[in-house]
Every structure is written in structure tokens, then in C-alpha cells.
Amino acid sequence: MAKKHYSENEIKQLKQNPNIVDVKKNQITYLPEFKVRAVKDNLEGKAPTLIFLENGFDLDILGKDIPRKRLYTWREIYDKSGELGLLTNYRGRKESSKNSKELSIEEQLKKAEAKIKFLEMENGIFKKARRDGKDGDEKETKLTPGERYQLIHETIQRNNLKRVCTYLCELAGVCRSGYYAWLDAKELRDSREKEDELYTELISYIFHQKNQKTGVLQIKMIMENDYCICMNHKKIRRLMRKYNLVTKVRRANPYKKMIKATQEHRTLPNLLNRQFDQEEPNKVLLTDITYLYYENGQKAYLSCVKDGCTKEIIAHYLSTNLEMSIVYKTLEHLALNSGIIQPNTILHSDQGVHYTNPEFQKKAKELKLTQSMSRKGNCWDNAPMESFFGHFKDEVEYKHCKNFNELKQVVDSYIDEYNNRRYQWGLKKMTPVQYRNHLLAA
Incomplete structure (x- = not known):
């Protein structure tokens, strides 16, 4: 009351x-x-x-x-x-x-000593946090209650202090009952720490197996599908942060505009408006070309066709030059895959000189493909294709290839792995081939 x-x-x-x-x-x-x-x-x-x-x-x-x-x-x-x-x-x-409340001189000295030792250790923690932080990061460092309890415990143990627990708890801004509850939970914390270490060994193995370029969601899907371990992605992220497993990611590069087409080249309207996934395999095909540098600054060019629904790379061709043959060969490989091209299939690309070329447009019509093009200088209109090239350059060590044949083997191997063994979060945690078979069976 x-x-x-x-x-x-x-x-x-x-x-x-x-x-x-x-x-x-x-x-x-x-x-x-x-x-x-x-x-x-x-x-x-x-x-x-x-x-x-x-x-x-x-x-x-x-x-x-x-x-x-x-x-x-x-x-x-x-x-x-x-x-x-x-x-x-x-x-x-x-x-x-x-x-x-009136303390003796001895008790006052004891409290003063405890306060000095506590502040020294606290200052040491903040200095370490500043060293570990990024340059110019002025964000205030705050200790969690668990870190404060640990600080109190270490201060008492290292300096052999007695009868200062209550005073240190007041100094740290925590309650004494919480500190003793923290001490009683030591066995539980130790068991969780051992469990975290065991899971981290597997996460670290997957992480380094993929050249430190695997993200949290990829690791979650690999653990579920390959090791039958279901773990929340937030816990995986916590463990990776705890053990400093930082995924290498590419930096965003400015979009490079393609060469302006000549007057005889004709651009076509954007039929997709970024509706890449129309829930039907082979209905939307995306294509583009990227460059690959390998040994001694040599350059190769990779042309790919990707299914907008299943994310599968249906056709690809690697060339040492940017002549029109690179896109013609890609169309030939596409035509060899029976059942891919249907009467309503859309082939979407950017406004590159290869795709505005009259000869290419003629060949596309012969294959009964309806062409669609991104808006000028807008990479987002062909985002899934750009995304694939980004993942490829993140995950493949193609720069160490000594010759063109070795580079070709690396490209073929990765695309095979991408289609058949790389799980994707947006495909119900399936690979592109599994997802295509799933849709066709449904």
C-alpha cells in the first residue's frame, strides 16, 4: 500500500x-x-x-x-x-x-585505495576500446553490467581487497545483489562460453574455407544444409563479432557508362521496370558483360545470361576481347539449352554498344527473344546481373590465374558451384538449380 x-x-x-x-x-x-x-x-x-x-x-x-x-x-x-x-x-x-557513517582513518584509506585501483582498471578498459575502435570514432564507450561486475571482481581479486564490495558496486553504478547473482552464474557462463567456442570453430572453418568472403546468411544456410545445425542468424553474427570474423566486401564502384551508340544503333524500351522475378522460370533473362584482370594485368571479358526468377546462370562465354563475337557466342550457348527460350521470354540488358547493335537485335529476333533495355546509365535496372558479377569478384581468386585457360577453368568451376551448391536466402534457402526444379515440379 x-x-x-x-x-x-x-x-x-x-x-x-x-x-x-x-x-x-x-x-x-x-x-x-x-x-x-x-x-x-x-x-x-x-x-x-x-x-x-x-x-x-x-x-x-x-x-x-x-x-x-x-x-x-x-x-x-x-x-x-x-x-x-x-x-x-x-x-x-x-x-x-x-x-x-563516520569512518575511521584506516577505513577511509582502504576505500580510497579501492577507488584508485578500480578507476585504474576502468581506464585501462576504455583505452583498449579506443585502440580497437576505428579512427575518428568519438562514440562514448559504455560498459555493460556484466563488464562492470567483471571489473569489480578483478579489482578485488588482483589487489586482495576486503570489505569493499558494497563500495565498489556503488562506484560502478550497479547493485550488490546483481554482483553476487553474477558470481553465482559463473558455471552457466563458462558452459555457454565453451558452447560458443565449439560453434565458432565450425563457423570459422566455413568462413575461411570461402576466403573470408562468406556472410552471415550464407553461413547459416551452409550450416543447415551441410551440417544439419539450425542456428539463428543473430547468434552467428554475435559469434563472428565476438571472435573478430569480418567478412571482406567489395567497395561500391561508380557505374561506368558504356560507349555511346552510333546513330544506326537503336535502344529499346524497358519492359521490366525492375520486375525481375515474375515467378516463372525462363520468362525473364538478364545479360551483361564484365571485365576480369588476371596475371600481369591481362584482361578478359565475361558475358553471362541469368534467369531473373531462379537466379541461375544459364549461359556464359569468356573472351579475350570485346568484339561482337562475345555476345553472339553467348546467344549460341543460350540456344543450345533446349526449353529455355519460350515465345514470351524477355532478354534484358543495358544500353551497351553490343546490345544496341542491329546485328545482335536481328539474331535475338531470330531466337524469338523480346529485347528490353535499362535506362541510360542506371545500373539498378539490371541489378541482379550486377549483383552476380559482384559476388563473383568477391569470392573468386581470379587475379592469380597465370593464363587464359586457367582463368576459364576457374570461371566454369565457380558458375557450376553457384548454380548447384551455393544456397541463397531469397530462394527459400535452396540453390538456383534446386529452386528451378522446385518451381517446375509445383
Whole structure:
């Protein structure tokens, strides 16, 4: 039950009673002699309410439960300390409690020493956090409750301090009960730490097997499909952050505009408007060309066709030059895949010189492909194709290839792995080939 709060008018009326020393909004200090007299009357059998009424208290103002509560407290003090306890105790606190706050010189020195040791260790933690942080990061470093408990424990253990636990808890801004609960949970923390280490070994193995270029969602899918371990992606992210497993990601490069087409080259309208996935395999095909540098700065060019629905690379061709033959060969490989090209299949590309070429457009029509083009200089209009090239350059060590044949083997191997063994979050955690078979079976 909440304490009763007295109004200014009620406080004035209560102060008129000679048995009251002082009145505040939620506190009354009674005359010690009245407390002794009330306890003796109560011991003789008189009811608390009657005692207060006989001594001039208005129970409507004071509170009807107050007499019973006050007599209960006063009798406890009387049983322990007698009349002297009531005469020298105004709020149930012992007379010596005031004096107990006055510390001896030895105790003051002990607290000062504990404070110095604690602040030294705390400062050491903040310095380490600044060294580990990024340059120019001015974000304030804050300790979690667990880190504060650890700091208190290490301060006490390393410096062999005694009877300073309460003081250090106040200094750290945590409660003493929380600190002792933290100490009691040591076995549980140790078991969780061992479990984290075991899971991290597997995560680290997958992470380094993919040349440190595998993200959280990829690791989650690999663990589920290849190791039958179902783990929340947030826990994987926490463990990777805890053990400093940072995925290497590519930096965004400015989109390079293709060479302006000659007047005889004709651009075509954008039929997709970024609706790449139309929930039907082979309905939307995306194509583009990227460059690959390998040994001694040699350059090769990779042309690919990707299914917008299943994300599968249907056709690809690697060339040492950017002549028109690179896109013609890609179309030939596409035509060899029976059942891919259908009457309503759309072939989407950017406005590159290869795709605006009349000869290419003629060949596309012969294959009954409907051409669509991105807006000028807008890479987002062909985002899935750009995304594939980005993943390829992140995950494949093609720069170490010594010759063109070796590069071709690396490209063919990766595309085979991408289609058949690389799980994708957006494909219901399936590979592109599995997802295509799933859609066709449905």
C-alpha cells in the first residue's frame, strides 16, 4: 500500500497535536514519550485506535491503519531495546547508525585505495576500446553490467581487497545483489562460453574455407544444409563479432557508362521496370558483360545470361576481347539449352554498344527473344546481373590465374558451384538449380 501524503492544511492540523514533533508530506515524527506511553497501554490490552483517539489524533486525517502499524513497529523496538530504544530512536533506526557513517582513518584509506585501483582498471578498459575502435570514432564507450561486475571482481581479486564490495558496486553504478547473482552464474557462463567456442570453430572453418568472403546468411544456410545445425542468424553474427570474423566486401564502384551508340544503333524500351522475378522460370533473362584482370594485368571479358526468377546462370562465354563475337557466342550457348527460350521470354540488358547493335537485335529476333533495355546509365535496372558479377569478384581468386585457360577453368568451376551448391536466402534457402526444379515440379 502506498504511503499517505498529507496536504498543507492537514499538516497544520497534525502539528497542533502535542504528541507530534514534526510532520512532512509523507512522514510523521512522534514524541518519544508518547511512543512509550502508547506501547504500555497496548500491552495492557488497549486497542491502537483507542490509544490514538484518546491522545487527540484525528484518524480521518492521520489514516485509519496508521495506529496499528505504528504500534506494531514500536512494540518490536520495545521488545529489543526497552524504553531506551523508543526514547532514542525516531524512525526505527538505532542511535549508533548515525555514528556508523563516520569512518575511521584506516577505513577511509582502504576505500580510497579501492577507488584508485578500480578507476585504474576502468581506464585501462576504455583505452583498449579506443585502440580497437576505428579512427575518428568519438562514440562514448559504455560498459555493460556484466563488464562492470567483471571489473569489480578483478579489482578485488588482483589487489586482495576486503570489505569493499558494497563500495565498489556503488562506484560502478550497479547493485550488490546483481554482483553476487553474477558470481553465482559463473558455471552457466563458462558452459555457454565453451558452447560458443565449439560453434565458432565450425563457423570459422566455413568462413575461411570461402576466403573470408562468406556472410552471415550464407553461413547459416551452409550450416543447415551441410551440417544439419539450425542456428539463428543473430547468434552467428554475435559469434563472428565476438571472435573478430569480418567478412571482406567489395567497395561500391561508380557505374561506368558504356560507349555511346552510333546513330544506326537503336535502344529499346524497358519492359521490366525492375520486375525481375515474375515467378516463372525462363520468362525473364538478364545479360551483361564484365571485365576480369588476371596475371600481369591481362584482361578478359565475361558475358553471362541469368534467369531473373531462379537466379541461375544459364549461359556464359569468356573472351579475350570485346568484339561482337562475345555476345553472339553467348546467344549460341543460350540456344543450345533446349526449353529455355519460350515465345514470351524477355532478354534484358543495358544500353551497351553490343546490345544496341542491329546485328545482335536481328539474331535475338531470330531466337524469338523480346529485347528490353535499362535506362541510360542506371545500373539498378539490371541489378541482379550486377549483383552476380559482384559476388563473383568477391569470392573468386581470379587475379592469380597465370593464363587464359586457367582463368576459364576457374570461371566454369565457380558458375557450376553457384548454380548447384551455393544456397541463397531469397530462394527459400535452396540453390538456383534446386529452386528451378522446385518451381517446375509445383
